[in-house]
Amino acid sequence: MSTDQTAIVVEKSARPIKGVRLATACAGIKQTERDDVTLIELTEGSRCVAVFTQNRFCAAPVVLAKQHLAQATPRYLLINSGNANAGMGEIGRADATASCLELSKKAGVDQTAVLPFSTGVIGQPLAVDKITAVMDELITALEEDGWSAAATAIMTTDTVEKVASVQCQYGDDSFTVTGIAKGSGMIHPNMATMLAYIATDVGVSKEVLSQCLSTAVSQSFNSITVDGDTSTNDACVLMATGQNTLHIDSVDSSSYKALSTAVNSVCKALAMAIVADGEGATCVVHVEVSGGQSVAECRQVADTVALSPLVKTALFAQDPNWGRVLAAVGRAGIADLDADKVTIYLDEVLIAESGSRAANYDEQAAKRVMERQEYRLCIGLGRGAEAAQVTTCDLSYDYVRINAEYRS
């Protein structure tokens, strides 16, 4: 029995997960009245896995979270927005350690059971005392219904909170997957992007949970791009509380497939919400490259097109400037590409074939596609059977405004 036959319905609100409690507080790190510290508590016996940024300058909390994950089973995730605690060297490491230690004392666990996460400005000292000052308040306020508040408290330049939930029936059991994420700039595959926290009430072994996260991330957060910049702080955490009757110990089981499908759906929904909220974005475009000799070369072309400033400004202008797309394909590094075999579609509208403007090219039809909030830009390479996809957004005035003003 599997959920494959049932369409998965992803809700944009958060169903609570038994065994996960959340709380938020305003520590004043953001210099606004908004909550900027989030605490997530996992009940004893939970499993927790994570993937992190591959940036060589990974932030102090990333280094420490990796260490703690290797040493113990996490019970608390402590997340602050407003400051990334990155690029701070020894001070940063000391600050991340101090905040875990303080929380562990107050919560009565070993400090290795606390995972720290930070997001925000790089290169400013973290005000640990401000975080410590709200810890009692956080612990007291922990509740299963805290997901939505947490989704808001982890935001930086995000304009909307990103929440997704799926409830699945599996035989006589039902289980839930709920996730929140933040991120709108510095979004580029190469491990995750931003911060994402996904939890389920299913019982899952650590190995199985790792596989489940890895699959979901490759299909979601690692297939989106906003500006090509990978952050120093990206992290994606998958938690399983085991508070449900369903337990999964093997990736070969049909129950694993049900869980994996649900986690994929939640991660994809969160990833699409991130692109749609890309800094200054006015549209979401799925760049689908097919007809390649390898997935890698398709991905290379998709990335080049999805990141080209000239393509992205044309998307913003709703200008079917397929010449810019061809130019990006042409410089993507496939040395023996036969330009005369390349085709380009905007959704159902053929705009280029045989490497040049389509014979029946209808600019008005192409423009109508680009007025959609979400559409596909499909590129055929005509040299093989492989394919790859990257989802991107446009480059607008607001991207520049947001990033030029971010610190002021």
Next chain:
Amino acid sequence: MSTDQTAIVVEKSARPIKGVRLATACAGIKQTERDDVTLIELTEGSRCVAVFTQNRFCAAPVVLAKQHLAQATPRYLLINSGNANAGMGEIGRADATASCLELSKKAGVDQTAVLPFSTGVIGQPLAVDKITAVMDELITALEEDGWSAAATAIMTTDTVEKVASVQCQYGDDSFTVTGIAKGSGMIHPNMATMLAYIATDVGVSKEVLSQCLSTAVSQSFNSITVDGDTSTNDACVLMATGQNTLHIDSVDSSSYKALSTAVNSVCKALAMAIVADGEGATCVVHVEVSGGQSVAECRQVADTVALSPLVKTALFAQDPNWGRVLAAVGRAGIADLDADKVTIYLDEVLIAESGSRAANYDEQAAKRVMERQEYRLCIGLGRGAEAAQVTTCDLSYDYVRINAEYRS
């Protein structure tokens, strides 16, 4: 005897080159009153070499110019702005051929002696009849003093004409090098950039001239970046008329060194003018990476930093957000980079050391550097003795405006 001891003075006006005549006309391709067609005539016996875009979608005129260069010695260069004649397939090739043929008939040369160049919008049919209509006018108007008008006529989104001249004394001889260029967007190394035409009155063998061009391009046009997009039409042409008493047949001669130095100086001046005129650019930044294990890895870091939208918006905001620089260095692909050894300077101001904020970091001092119109962003990797440099500009509101409105 060499010119090495004498400082080379690059003038921003054009000294005529004996043996080169130029003319411009308004064919109405740009749909404005500005001249948009340029004709350059080389006297008989001249030598001419060129490098072209490496984009797989090289435009029809690029394909044809390469063919003609292989078949004959060029006598005429026919350049239009307003239309790139790119992505037009067979029609584009026929149009490029037709314009060369028409000119060759009127000028009384073989059509292989004509090199075509086009720049402007991709994917629109070239109005060959409009170009043909002004050919007689162009031939009649040819004059040695036509450089400045040509520099203006080849412009597209450029806001200023780009001209550079050098006059050199070599022993009892003196020689001149003059160049013009266009380009402000789609500027990224990987062959040239834009269009550039450089000429000298020295007599030079084709092989020596090729070497001279190759050296100059790698130090100039291939070391600048505006938006990472390489055009389908990029070309850089070096011409030598031999109308001077100085003749150079070997790259080992001191006279070659003098010529090479002069050509390098002209190309660098033109390349810097292109970056300074980068679409929407408000500053020019030399990204200098040193301490690498290879030139390639230094270049890789320099390119990543120079192209990062987050870095470029920070340059625009005059915000010494060294965290964004560190993040870009960290994702540049050096797997074994030791983050703790990285240092960053803005001109003379140390802003990061040991991979984090400098102990004596003075944000006001850093801001003052960024208020300069031109400055250096120096990154030390602390792992070797190699270095590389790329010159870039900032990413401003105007970049988006120019590229979102380019076709309207």
